[in-house]
Amino acid sequence: MRGDQEVRIGIIGAGGIAAAHVKHYKLMAGVKIVGVADVVAGRAAAFVSEQGLTGARAYDDHKELVTSDLDAVSVCTPNTAHYRATVDALQAGRHVLVEKPLSVTMAEGVEMVAAARQARRILSVGLQTRYAPDVTVAKRIIESGVLGKIYFAETGGGRRRGIPGGSFVSKDLAGGGAVLDIGCYSLDTVMYLLGHPRPLTVSAHTSNHIGTSPALAPRMSSGYRGAFNAASFDVEDFGAAMIRLDGNICLLFRIAWAMHLDSLGPTVLLGTTAGLKLAAGVCLYQDQEGIATETQLELGKGPDHGPFYRKLEDFVEAVRDGGPAPIPADTFLHTQAILDGIYRSARARAEVEVDVPAGIQAACGRGD
Ligand SMILES: NC(=O)c1ccc[n+]([C@@H]2O[C@H](COP(=O)([O-])OP(=O)(O)OC[C@H]3O[C@@H](n4cnc5c(N)ncnc54)[C@H](O)[C@@H]3O)[C@@H](O)[C@H]2O)c1
Secondary structure: OOOOOOEEEEEEOOOHHHHHHHHHHHOOOOEEEEEEEOOOOOHHHHHHHHOOOOOOEEEOOHHHHHOOOOOEEEEOOOHHHHHHHHHHHHHOOOEEEEEOOOOOOHHHHHHHHHHHHHHOOOEEEEOHHHHOHHHHHHHHHHHOOOOOOEEEEEEEEEOOEOEOOHHHHOHHHHOOOHHHHOHHHHHHHHHHHHOOOOEEEEEEEEEOOOOOOOOOHHHOEOOOOOOOOHHHOOOOOEEEEEEEEOOOEEEEEEEEOEOOOOOOOOEEEEEOOEEEEEOOOEEEEEEEOOEEEEEEOOOOOOOOOHHHHHHHHHHHHHHHHOOOOOOEHHHHHHHHHHHHHHHHHHHHOOOEEOOOOHHHHHHHOOOO
């Protein structure tokens, strides 16, 4: 499309994150939201009116939206609906920004990437964390080679009282709990920093002691999408895993939506010549002439309007310029394979092998 042409966007799924997409798209010149779809009858129409989307049409079926006159869509449905909405949009010739995580299963993720390639359309994943100032700085340092060979990484995160409600605690809608919801950010960050090495095996554990406890549940809500009900809570609120990555790298992971602790520790990477810690900044640990040094790295101010704006702005620019995707879905597939492996291993209570199709390995291995 021409550089001065208006980019016409549709939104699929009119919930919490859709409102954030609308807020940020509205700040951009030359972008117009022309339609909104939601599977709950009347919800898209209410959203159009609440958000003041003059001229936008409302649909109860995303298929009608993706076949209307528009360039791209933001897929903002719960996780289990990402696959269908994304593939339908791509097959209708639309570019897609799909919210994180890409999909629930590896098989769906692979099909979504294949659909984008076949339709020759952009498929970008909504991981604003890749634009976070600490991640940007860590990526530059790692690419400089200063860490030497990286042989170990540990990542994850923990909230003390942070269980969301609504679609997030329903397995039918979300497909999983803390591992998929917030674990995908930390795993993607480390995999991005490492250049997306191929996962080989996963040994994982998940549990939901907090979310299913009638006594604790009312106190452990984050408030996002309302309170949740312990009786119907059927996803995990905790997960831990050891992942073996190609290149003889060991990755440890732990995540909690809620816990009786302040933190599960920072993200760290150990290399043969230096180490890196991401915790409220980035610290580089080195040995210089026998002296152990710690250098707090300058982060800069980060992108204008913040990482979330930047992920949408880069997507719009890619649509205008004809690609490439700013956060290519294929670079998330090794992370998707790990997420898939975590659930399989936790169910089996044993280490599982991670099988990544050969074509996917090549795409991921380019390290952006
Ligand atoms: N990047 C971020 O910062 C961030 C933050 C929160 C949520 N998310 C992601 O955004 C997605 C949505 O989260 P949310 O908080 O907006 O959830 P939500 O439950 O508030 O909203 C989802 C909406 O999608 C609708 N929906 C469900 N199936 C649909 C379908 N097949 N077609 C059309 N509409 C459908 C629901 O009716 C609902 O209105 C999730 O994948 C989540 O992981 C991302």
